[in-house]
Amino acid sequence: MPVISASQIKPEYDVIVVGSGAAGGQSAYTLTMEGVKVLMLEAGRSYEPVTETPMFKVGSSAPLRGASTTDKPFGFYDSTVDGGWTVPGEPYVRASAGRENQFKWWRPRMMGGRTNHWGRLSFRNGPYDFKPRSRDGLGFDWPIDYDDLAPYYDRVEQLIGVYGNNDGMENTPDSPPGVLLPPPAPRVGERLVQQRAQKIGVPIVAAHRAVLTQRQDAENIPAKLHPNNPKAQRILRESMQSRAACFWATPCGRGCSIKATYQSTTVHLPPALATGNLDIVPNAMAREVTTDSNGKATGVIFIDKTTGDEVQARGRAVVLAAGAAETVRIMLNSRSVVFPDGIANSTGLVGKYLMDTVGAKLGGQIPLLENLPPLNEDGAGGAHVYAPWWLYQQQLAGKLNFARGYHIEFNTARGQPKLDVGAGLEPLNGGGTWGRKFKDDVRRYHGSFISFSGRGEMIPNEGTFCELDPVVKDKWGIPVLRFHWQWSDHELNQVVHMQQTFKQLIEACGGKVWGEQPAAHGRDAIHPGGDIIHEVGGAIMGSTRRKSVVDAWSRTWDVPNLYLTDGAPFVSNADKNPTLSLMALAWRASDHLIGELSRGNI
Ligand SMILES: Cc1cc2nc3c(=O)[nH]c(=O)nc-3n(C[C@H](O)[C@H](O)[C@H](O)COP(=O)(O)OP(=O)(O)OC[C@H]3O[C@@H](n4cnc5c(N)ncnc54)[C@H](O)[C@@H]3O)c2cc1C
Numbered sequence: 001m002p003v004i005s006a007s008q009i010k011p012e013y014d015v016i017v018v019g020s021g022a023a024g025g026q027s028a029y030t031l032t033m034e035g036v037k038v039l040m041l042e043a044g045r046s047y048e049p050v051t052e053t054p055m056f057k058v059g060s061s062a063p064l065r066g067a068s069t070t071d072k073p074f075g076f077y078d079s080t081v082d083g084g085w086t087v088p089g090e091p092y093v094r095a096s097a098g099r100e101n102q103f104k105w106w107r108p109r110m111m112g113g114r115t116n117h118w119g120r121l122s123f124r125n126g127p128y129d130f131k132p133r134s135r136d137g138l139g140f141d142w143p144i145d146y147d148d149l150a151p152y153y154d155r156v157e158q159l160i161g162v163y164g165n166n167d168g169m170e171n172t173p174d175s176p177p178g179v180l181l182p183p184p185a186p187r188v189g190e191r192l193v194q195q196r197a198q199k200i201g202v203p204i205v206a207a208h209r210a211v212l213t214q215r216q217d218a219e220n221i222p223a224k225l226h227p228n229n230p231k232a233q234r235i236l237r238e239s240m241q242s243r244a245a246c247f248w249a250t251p252c253g254r255g256c257s258i259k260a261t262y263q264s265t266t267v268h269l270p271p272a273l274a275t276g277n278l279d280i281v282p283n284a285m286a287r288e289v290t291t292d293s294n295g296k297a298t299g300v301i302f303i304d305k306t307t308g309d310e311v312q313a314r315g316r317a318v319v320l321a322a323g324a325a326e327t328v329r330i331m332l333n334s335r336s337v338v339f340p341d342g343i344a345n346s347t348g349l350v351g352k353y354l355m356d357t358v359g360a361k362l363g364g365q366i367p368l369l370e371n372l373p374p375l376n377e378d379g380a381g382g383a384h385v386y387a388p389w390w391l392y393q394q395q396l397a398g399k400l401n402f403a404r405g406y407h408i409e410f411n412t413a414r415g416q417p418k419l420d421v422g423a424g425l426e427p428l429n430g431g432g433t434w435g436r437k438f439k440d441d442v443r444r445y446h447g448s449f450i451s452f453s454g455r456g457e458m459i460p461n462e463g464t465f466c467e468l469d470p471v472v473k474d475k476w477g478i479p480v481l482r483f484h485w486q487w488s489d490h491e492l493n494q495v496v497h498m499q500q501t502f503k504q505l506i507e508a509c510g511g512k513v514w515g516e517q518p519a520a521h522g523r524d525a526i527h528p529g530g531d532i533i534h535e536v537g538g539a540i541m542g543s544t545r546r547k548s549v550v551d552a553w554s555r556t557w558d559v560p561n562l563y564l565t566d567g568a569p570f571v572s573n574a575d576k577n578p579t580l581s582l583m584a585l586a587w588r589a590s591d592h593l594i595g596e597l598s599r600g601n602i
């Protein structure tokens with residue numbers, strides 16, 4: 001991928017975008033396709049999935065057969081080539097070590113950010129999700145509603161390619177006809193759960209994932225996404241034609257060298273670069289947004305990690321898209337006479353109301369799935385089906401002891417065996433076997449296990465926030481974040497309900513809970529904050545500048561040429577995984593910024 005070094009940047013750009021993941025990629029794509037000159041700063045190294053993805057390397061030739069190591073917690077194949085749960089020389093601080101107050105922070109340091117590795121689950125927020133306070137009196141309402149974002153969901157889904165069905169489920173919006181790609185057929189275990197879940201009233205429908213199950217319609221989509229813009233249409237057509245459909249064989253977490261999954265590095269950045277309007281500087285660690293004496297943003301100071309030098313980049317506008325908490329960190333570190341507490345922080349709200357997704361899991365062993373004939377069930381590298389939240393009405397009627405919903409993801413794949421296949425079978429085969437019997441046992445039991453994961457909505461609270469640590473700095477001398485985390489009873493009760501539902505599902509399939517049993521108290525079941533890697537919030541959107549950091553266009557109230565396009569402006573974090581929504585918001589914000597630039601307001 002063509003990139004430039006810090007010494008090659010131009011004296012000034014229209015817009016500086018910080019971060020190259022889902023948010024930065026979408027922002028740069030939208031802006032450059034409309035002729036805006038953009039400089040992108042990315043803290044990680046350059047990464048080219050087409051040549052660097054080891055997706056065809058078999059396990060027997062991978063180091064340690066692909067097993068996890070401290071450097072590679074998801075194993076050798078993980079496409080996160082730099083970053084993860086720890087980033088050398090870049091610490092962060094937890095205000096409390098207690099289990100219930102713990103926060104974990106997954107940080108990529110590579111071109112494309114987490115989009116190289118993410119699970120690709122792509123759900124729209126529904127109408128209720130934009131007005132949660134109006135429904136139950138908790139948290140905050142968004143200043144926009146579903147209809148404001150729907151056209152942008154349509155665009156993003158067509159651009160990146162999302163499979164799924166229109167199932168007409170409550171608060172789980174359908175897409176317009178022809179927007180979604182056909183979903184893959186459920187796997188055998190998924191079919192079993194789908195059938196048996198009916199007994200306990202849990203609906204199982206096609207998952208929505210950003211994976212091409214067929215080639216994109218490169219003849220028609222570009223004109224829909226870029227009307228009256230022949231150059232953008234041509235570039236997008238060529239980009240879409242370079243993407244192949246999934247061939248159902250390799251886990252998507254390895255990245256996808258045939259470009260069947262959405263990654264910023266294969267879908268957003270190549271067309272943006274092809275416009276000639278984008279310069280990308282990798283290894284560029286943004287430290288602060290600079291301002292003039294009126295408090296208007298003038299650019300970004302970054303550390304060139306290859307030399308350690310401090311560099312000033314100048315732009316008419318700045319878009320922060322470094323991942324919600326990193327964006328907050330840059331804002332808090334951008335201190336000036338006008339903004340002594342950090343840029344656009346006149347309310348003191350920057351860093352407040354962080355949220356993650358609520359998570360809990362439970363596994364089961366299902367005798368009905370034993371001894372299946374050998375077959376390739378890898379499929380589209382992730383879930384083909386899932387259960388959207390189905391108890392909205394009971395919740396509204398006050399029949400549940402938690403206020404917000406969750407959806408269920410589950411894994412039944414009888415996929416390519418991993419290094420540990422056959423481990424832990426002792427409780428099933430009378431204490432352990434070896435030789436031929438062991439091989440027979442592995443064939444019998446492989447694929448008979450199901451793991452269920454709940455993904456629930458966390459309500460923002462006063463005790464969950466981040467701030468600058470007064471002492472600790474990273475190796476570039478930049479102050480780091482200190483995280484405070486707190487769950488409420490809503491989340492703790494929600495995970496108890498999740499595990500009880502999973503137990504019912506396992507038993508409805510004729511199986512038994514395998515391993516850890518459902519917890520009596522939520523604190524023993526809930527994943528730590530940040531563990532689901534869906535952290536959002538910290539610079540919330542609102543309709544008044546007194547109670548929010550950005551307006552309905554993701555533009556900071558205090559600094560009209562500073563936009564935030566990652567998860568930082570999220571007002572609530574519905575159970576739906578956040579990335580599709582943040583890309584739709586990024587497209588909408590970028591459209592607004594283009595308008596402001598062309599009207600000469602910026
Ligand atoms: C294992 C895993 C599974 C996931 N599964 C799903 C899923 O199925 N569905 C879903 O919706 N979401 C999922 N997510 C979350 C999803 O990846 C994120 O929501 C999404 O990538 C956020 O986009 P972003 O652009 O805000 O951040 P990122 O994609 O993290 O990109 C931020 C970029 O900014 C760069 N950066 C950070 N700080 C600086 C700085 N100071 N200067 C310059 N650059 C900087 C980073 O290096 C990075 O490249 C998953 C994440 C992981 C890790």
Ligand code: SF4
Pocket residue numbers: 055211212245246247248249250251252253255256257258260261379380381
């Ligand atoms: S399963 Fe399909 S989409 Fe996923 S990495 Fe393999 S080919 Fe690509």
